[in-house]
Amino acid sequence: MGAILEAKDLHLAFKGVKALTGVSFQVQPGEFFAVIGPNGAGKTTLLNVLSGVYEPEKGEVFFLGENLRGKSPQERARMGLGRTFQGLEIFRGMSVLENVKLGAELALPTYPLALPRAQREGQLRAWAEEVLDYLHLSPFRHAPAGMLPYGLQKRVEVARALAGRPKLLLLDEPMAGLALEEKQDLARFLLDAREEWGITLLWVEHDLRAVLELSDRVLVLSYGEVLYYGPPEGVRKDPKVVEAYLGQA
Amino acid sequence: MYPLAKRLTDAFSHRYARAVRETYGEDEAYASTPLGRLALGVFLALLLLLPLLLGPYPMYVATLVAIGALSALGLHLLVGGAGQISLGHAAFMGVGAYAASHLTGPLAPLGILLGGGIAALLGLVLGLPSLRIKGVYLAIATLAFQFLADYAFKNWEAVTGGIRGRTLPPAELLGLPLDTPERLWYLVLLFALPLFFYGKRLLATRAGRAFMAVRDNDLSARVAGVDLVRVKLFAFALSAFYAGVAGGLLAQLYKAVTPEYFPLSVSIQYLAMVIVGGAGTVLGAVLGAFFVLLIPEVLNSFVGALGPQYAATLAAWRNVAFGLLILVFLILEPLGLVGLWGRIRNYFRTWPLPY
Numbered sequence A: 001m002g003a004i005l006e007a008k009d010l011h012l013a014f015k016g017v018k019a020l021t022g023v024s025f026q027v028q029p030g031e032f033f034a035v036i037g038p039n040g041a042g043k044t045t046l047l048n049v050l051s052g053v054y055e056p057e058k059g060e061v062f063f064l065g066e067n068l069r070g071k072s073p074q075e076r077a078r079m080g081l082g083r084t085f086q087g088l089e090i091f092r093g094m095s096v097l098e099n100v101k102l103g104a105e106l107a108l109p110t111y112p113l114a115l116p117r118a119q120r121e122g123q124l125r126a127w128a129e130e131v132l133d134y135l136h137l138s139p140f141r142h143a144p145a146g147m148l149p150y151g152l153q154k155r156v157e158v159a160r161a162l163a164g165r166p167k168l169l170l171l172d173e174p175m176a177g178l179a180l181e182e183k184q185d186l187a188r189f190l191l192d193a194r195e196e197w198g199i200t201l202l203w204v205e206h207d208l209r210a211v212l213e214l215s216d217r218v219l220v221l222s223y224g225e226v227l228y229y230g231p232p233e234g235v236r237k238d239p240k241v242v243e244a245y246l247g248q249a
Numbered sequence B: 001m002y003p004l005a006k007r008l009t010d011a012f013s014h015r016y017a018r019a020v021r022e023t024y025g026e027d028e029a030y031a032s033t034p035l036g037r038l039a040l041g042v043f044l045a046l047l048l049l050l051p052l053l054l055g056p057y058p059m060y061v062a063t064l065v066a067i068g069a070l071s072a073l074g075l076h077l078l079v080g081g082a083g084q085i086s087l088g089h090a091a092f093m094g095v096g097a098y099a100a101s102h103l104t105g106p107l108a109p110l111g112i113l114l115g116g117g118i119a120a121l122l123g124l125v126l127g128l129p130s131l132r133i134k135g136v137y138l139a140i141a142t143l144a145f146q147f148l149a150d151y152a153f154k155n156w157e158a159v160t161g162g163i164r165g166r167t168l169p170p171a172e173l174l175g176l177p178l179d180t181p182e183r184l185w186y187l188v189l190l191f192a193l194p195l196f197f198y199g200k201r202l203l204a205t206r207a208g209r210a211f212m213a214v215r216d217n218d219l220s221a222r223v224a225g226v227d228l229v230r231v232k233l234f235a236f237a238l239s240a241f242y243a244g245v246a247g248g249l250l251a252q253l254y255k256a257v258t259p260e261y262f263p264l265s266v267s268i269q270y271l272a273m274v275i276v277g278g279a280g281t282v283l284g285a286v287l288g289a290f291f292v293l294l295i296p297e298v299l300n301s302f303v304g305a306l307g308p309q310y311a312a313t314l315a316a317w318r319n320v321a322f323g324l325l326i327l328v329f330l331i332l333e334p335l336g337l338v339g340l341w342g343r344i345r346n347y348f349r350t351w352p353l354p355y
Helices: A043-051 A073-079 A096-107 A117-134 A150-163 A180-197 A208-214 A232-237 A239-246 B002-015 B024-028 B034-053 B056-081 B089-100 B105-130 B135-155 B181-204 B206-216 B218-223 B228-254 B264-277 B282-306 B308-332 B336-350
Strands: A005-014 A017-027 A032-036 A058-063 A081-083 A168-172 A200-204 A217-222 A225-230 B171-173 B176-178
Touching: A005 A043, A017 A043, A017 A058, A017 A225, A032 A043, A032 A180, A032 A208, A043 A073, A043 A081, A043 A168, A043 A200, A073 A081, A073 B218, A081 A150, A096 A117, A096 A150, A096 B206, A117 A150, A150 A168, A150 A180, A180 A200, A180 A208, A208 A232, A217 A232, A217 A239, A225 A232, A225 A239, A232 A239, B034 B056, B034 B181, B056 B089, B056 B181, B056 B206, B056 B228, B056 B264, B056 B282, B089 B105, B089 B135, B089 B228, B089 B264, B105 B135, B105 B171, B105 B181, B105 B228, B135 B264, B171 B181, B176 B181, B181 B206, B181 B228, B181 B282, B206 B218, B206 B228, B218 B228, B264 B282, B264 B308, B264 B336, B282 B308, B282 B336
Parallel strands: A032 A200, A032 A217, A081 A168, A168 A200
Antiparallel strands: A005 A017, A005 A058, A217 A225, B171 B176
């Protein structure tokens, strides 16, 4: 099997501001793929294009070999393309358990009518509890998600996305605002999820150290253009990246 | 001797008095513990026997509150559940009432269902603007519907009887005329119980989570695989169905339908029920309906007790007192009566050792 996700020559501009120009890359199955770049580089725009919130003006996205053009975010989610957001986009009024169950619906989508509701709900609960346990969220299952501290809310969002058993999970700055210890925990969870459930990960992140340590390959964006695309070791050596991102040494 | 007694009491407490759920399945199920089932049974029996316990006037009020609670639940699913707003709830009740007024007598249950169905179709239509607009703008769109419906009620004489409205012969169930509130109560239960059960389960399962996801964060909901269009339209149609059924029942209770029963102020009254009752639960809808429909009755009898010479002055103050009570709720107990009930329950659950 080839790439799980392929972006071909993506272009998108907002009233003349070029957010993406000719962005192409491939993500291989099982990879931990990072997208980095200075503020305003188009990282979040790229994720929005991949998950279907925006439609690119030019270029195509292929997921599992299928062209995603015209597919709505919810269709993409059902195909196995998960997503978390920068900042907190959890369902604040719902309990942690309900958040995760909502995500878990995607993991059992095919027999909505075959099972009696109670039994289905029981199955959903069992799977949701597994995810909660895995992310150490079980003690908070009935707490309203919006009442939890920031770090836990971020983890709820990751749990919600993981519960859907996506084939590819797009993470938008999952570590922003977390303490070092929380970052290490999250890195552990993500690597384990990849190991155990075979989830391919694509993440946008500002913490360079974490990115270079954890990722298999890195895409560097600046003003919507690809500056670098390759293994993490090369990032610090690439003169263009050093100039645009790391600053003059 | 002791071990046997202990074993017996243990077996008893495990079998019957168990108040703790032990599996995830039980935690998901409704009334899963024996104690919970007992409470539910007693409650249902009480509902069935209520006409034997209460006199005609309290029974009239009870029927009114039950119908109000049913309608409030519908609005509650839309507002508290899916986070949409509607100022046209009374209009949907009116649609249900007029539709039901055309099929009465032995066909009354059918007429009430038909009213719910027509209201649901109109709800679907009213749901369309919600796909584009939110909040205050949506409120204005639903307000327009309320006024349109009001106009139709007054002027579409062939169907609504115009200003004079329509009168209904009493409904019949199994050949028995339901001409008193005591008898009509059972027709109300026939519709309200399944709809309450459905509403409660809805909020605890897939569709309910989709509702709340749309309420809390529609962008995130889409990315989590929720179909916004379907959820919003379903929420509007469902809410209108509840209103339509409640309207049909109300027409049976009043034995008449006129445009005055369903003005904008009633829509707002129902929104007040949702707010006072508290968001998120079915219990909230019931408590809100109790409060909003009963307090005026209580204040009325209070005014009556003071003597007729004060009636006119105090009638105005009644509205002020009512408004003040709602304000007090908004400020002191934003979670509504449900929040209050939750705190009372937790107090007794841990009593006498709260720590």
